[in-house]
Amino acid sequence: MTERAPRVRVQRRPVHGVLLLDKPLGFSSNDALQKVKWLLRAEKAGHTGTLDPLATGVLPLCFGAATKFSALQLDAPKTYEAIALLGTTTTTGDAEGEVLERRAVDPAQLTPERLAEVQRQFTGPIRQVPPMHSALKKDGKALYEYARAGVEVERPARDVTIHALNLALTLAGQAQAAIKITVTCSKGTYIRTLGEDIGGALGCGAHLTFLRRLDTGGLGVERCVTLAQIEALDEDARLGLLQPVQTLLAGHVVVTLGEQDAGRFLSGMRRRGPWPDAGAVAVYGERPHALLGVGHVLQGELIPDRLLSPLEIQQILQGAPRAHIERGTLETTL
Known part of the structure; x- marks a missing residue:
């Protein structure tokens, strides 16, 4: 009997930063995260919101200290490009589902004026009913679990915002009529549902x-x-792909503190200064130049919200040349 070679245990290490992954087709967001975490031998990792296995594109992966700020990307507007095949509806709203209905598509009805009208209809605040094949939970179970069991449950409509929408007639598959959708939307928008609803508004599904x-x-x-x-x-080149933690803090105003104030802020103490009110502040120490955390300013007080640990800061500074820490990217000071 041939003996198996012993499994080599991967030695994990502290890794801090953000890797911007173009998620491949067929991978769940967690599959992609675990693969990259293994490639970097990272101790701690998380992603910033799921992409369906049938979707590709931007998936920011957070490592180490960056995981403390991953929720900021959950709330951020997102832009997608999608193709909606007209005339066929499915159980899942995408190509994975079983066909529910087929309808004839009359290209003569898909005029630029008609598309512009539907485009206006779905721009701005709208309401969506979440799809059954989604990770939303009902009584502790994901909706897709009910769907797989053949059970449909009531889902309340949700308010979302379509910031920008462009619809263009195109062809897909075997020269079938389709709509190319380019959309910038708020958190919680289901693009599958948007595609289904646009098909419904065009009268063909x-x-x-x-x-x-x-x-x-x-x-x-x-x-x-x-x-x-x-x-x-x-391995070294892989680490060089990491963006700095503050990549997640674009749009935050910056406060830079001297040595004594930086130490006190890092211990959770509020600091007073000549700062106007601000809801989202990235706070840095001056010497050495390092991200300390995020907070907000109210009536001249800088109030900590989420802080890095001294150990995380030390590890980031030690790895700075490989992590591409860019000092000048956020220097819009209050």
Whole structure:
């Protein structure tokens, strides 16, 4: 009997920063996260909101200290490109589901004026009924678990905002009529549902055959790397792909504190200063220049909200040359 070679245990290490992944088709967000976490040998990791396995595109992965700020990306506006095939509805709203209904599509009815009318109808505040095939929970169970069991449960409509929407007639599959959707939307928007609702408004039904996230909170797909690109690099080069933790803090105003105030702020103490009120502040120490955490300013008080630990700051500073810490990117001081 041939003995198996012993499994090599991966030695984990502290890694801090953000990796902008172009998530591949067929991977769940967690699958992609675990793969990259293994490639970096990182101790702690998390992602910033799920992408369906059938979707590709921007998926910011957070490591170490960056996980403390991942929720900021959950709330950020996102931009997608999608293809909705007209004339066919499915159980899931995408190509994975079983066909529910087929209807004839009359291209003569899909005039630019008609598309513009539907585009206006779905721009701005709208209400959506979440799909059954989603991770939303009802009585402790995900909706997709009910769907797989053939049970449909009532889902209250949710308010979302479509900040920008463009619809264009195109062809998909075997020269079938389809709509190319480019949309910037708020947190909680289901693009599958949007595609279905647009198909319904056009009178023929639709389901998504393609979905790609182009941007989340100002982090665009042009800055992303693929799994194949990461795998092709050695360990040091992989670490070099990490963006600094403060990549997640774009839009925060910056306060830089002297040594004594920085130490007190880092221990959770409020600081007083000549700062105007601000709801989102990135706080740095001056010497050495390092991110301490985030807070807000109210009536001249800088109030800590989320702080890095001294150990995290030390590890980030020690790894600074490899983590591409960019000093000048956030220097818009209060």
